[in-house]
Amino acid sequence: MCAAEVNLPDAGRLRVLIVEDDPVQAEAAAAEVKSLGHRPLPPAGTCKEAAHLCRVFQPDLILLDIKLPDGDGLEAAPLLLEQSPSPVVVVTGYISDELVDKAAQAGVMAYLMKPLDARELKAAIGLAKRRFEEFRSLRQEIKNLEEALEARKLVERAKGILMKRLQLSEEEAYLKLQKRARDSNRKLAEVARSVIEASGLM
Numbered sequence: 001m002c003a004a005e006v007n008l009p010d011a012g013r014l015r016v017l018i019v020e021d022d023p024v025q026a027e028a029a030a031a032e033v034k035s036l037g038h039r040p041l042p043p044a045g046t047c048k049e050a051a052h053l054c055r056v057f058q059p060d061l062i063l064l065d066i067k068l069p070d071g072d073g074l075e076a077a078p079l080l081l082e083q084s085p086s087p088v089v090v091v092t093g094y095i096s097d098e099l100v101d102k103a104a105q106a107g108v109m110a111y112l113m114k115p116l117d118a119r120e121l122k123a124a125i126g127l128a129k130r131r132f133e134e135f136r137s138l139r140q141e142i143k144n145l146e147e148a149l150e151a152r153k154l155v156e157r158a159k160g161i162l163m164k165r166l167q168l169s170e171e172e173a174y175l176k177l178q179k180r181a182r183d184s185n186r187k188l189a190e191v192a193r194s195v196i197e198a199s200g201l202m
Contacts, residue, residue, distance in 0.1 A: 014038040014125070017059035019080075020091070021045040021068050025114065029063055029091065032116045036125070045069070047076035054083035061125060062088045064108070066099075074099075077106035085136070087128035091116065109135075151189035158192035161199050 016033045018040055020026040030040035041057050044050035047070050054062070062080060066073040077088055090103050090111035103111055109128035112120055155177065162173040181191040 014060040015041055015057065016061045016063060017041045017050065017053055017057065018043045018063045019045075019047075019050040019068070019073060020063070020065045025065075029116055032118050032121050033063070035118050036122050038125075047071045047073065047079075050076060051079055051083055054080050054086075058084045059086055061086055061128065064088055064090050066090060066092045074102050074106045074108070077103075077108060081107050087125075087132035089124050089128050151187075151192075154189050154192040154196065158195040161195055165199075 016038050018026050018029045018033070020029060020043060023043075023045075026043040026045070030043065033040045038061075041053065041059055044053050045068070047068050050062075050064070050068075053059075062084075064073045064077060064080070068076070073090070081088065087109045088107060090108050091114060092099070092111060093114045095111070095113060100111070109131040110124040112124050155174070158177055159170060159173040162168055162176055163170060166173070166176075168176065177188060177191055177195070180186075181188045184191065
């Protein structure tokens, strides 16, 4: 199976990476995934294999065991998310408050007890997808706010430079920046940055 094939899922059909070192449990999990109409990818038995497969296949969802031969699945979760941003559902044989806290800190969106049950798996996948979309939306909002704040800082600095050098009022300096942005078809922040760079302050 090549990566190009895997990257063409049917509408609504998720490509699921199962990270499980026990071949019997991995096969059982794959069967449950198929029963829900999704597509299991080649399974990973170690954290290293999981990172590699995330990089190659870019799964839509990860079912992650905790105890793996080369490490803790929860500790590997951030690396897997870095390789392929996708919802992670932890599958474990035991549960505790400490585990739940650790899973949340690792970016896990839901968790299930072994053995997997199709109904519980379906609910967990739905929950994980919703939480992941909410998290991604929130991160984008934060990014937009940070970019807006940085742009405002650049504009304020550029206005100050123009006011001092050209003896302009604050409004005149701002209008001048706006005109440059409009004439050059660039964002106001880009023009402001060029003014600051030209002044040698960056």
